Amino acid sequence: MDPGGWLTPFITTDHSDPPMTALPETQKSQKNTSRNDAADHVVIIRPGKNFRLLNLKELWNYRELLWVLAMRDVKVRYKQTVLGAAWAILQPVLAMVIFTVFFGRLAKMPSEGYPYPLFVYTALLPWTFFATAVANSGNSMIASANLVSKVYFPRLIIPLSAIGAGLMDFAIASTILLAMMIVYQVGWTLNLLLVPFLTVAVVFCALGVGILLAALNVAYRDFRYVIPFLVQIWMFATPVVYPVSLVPESWRWMLFLNPMAGLIDGFRSAFLGKPFDASSLGISMGVALGIFLLGVA
Secondary structure (H helix, E strand, O other), rough: OOOOOOOOOHHHHOOOOOOOOOHHHHHHHHHHHHHHHHHOOOOOOOOOOOOOOOHHHHHHHHHHHHHHHHHHHHHHHHOOOEEEEHHOOOOOOOOHHHHHHHHHHOOOOOOOOOOHHHHHHHHHHHHHHHHHHHHHHHHHHHHOOHHHOOOOOOOOOHHHHHHHHHHHHHHHHHHHHHHHHHOOOOOOOOOHHHHHHHHHHHHHHHHHHHHHHHHHHOOOOHHHHHHHHHHHHHHHHOOOOEEEEEEHHHHHHHHOHHHHHHHHHHHHHHHHHOOOHHHHHHHHHHHHHHHHHHHOO
């Protein structure tokens, strides 16, 4: 009896299973196809070499996110407060009252012939906006760490939204200044047309400083405690409670290396109607632009 006779039909039949070596080839082909399809949908995000944060087209595409985050910051700031948005007015007004008593009445600080409350409020208005913008944008990356780590969007949106929320406070507090100008019958000249340009310059300066502080704050958490102290010292190096004329003329060029010095003096010229100092304003705006470019570089 042939021992292979009963095995022959099973070996030669057309219905036999395919060779085992064909299965790995099929799987390998399917895996390669899947990998190729996945590779077609991979998006690689790399930082740019120069001005990596300043992509205006991308920022415009995410403008709705900027608005949503700014509104979120406004709501969080005044959530569960009794006075709500009135704090935007109370903060500079209370500071004006304190400075008027101590610097205007007791220290007899000169105010270039203008009522001291009006003189100091025209400086407190942009300074309060700047100080709030720097503090909020400097801490913005830490505060939004969960959002930054989970979703891609232009990182410049985070500090910009913090500054955008401060702009609303600035607009609200400006109504008090306009009312004071009516009461004291000061200002209301064509100089007011330059207020938007001065505000944009303050935004650039605050954004540049805020980005630098935000980066340092991520690396060294001690900076969250340094920022309020830095802003407080910066205020006394800026002509908020005193006029520029109090600084000797030979030293004024050094004063205007502080970008907020020329901008504060520019706001006073715009609201009070006094002549602009083009040289000091130009120096301060140039320094503000330099700080901004350094921050986004």
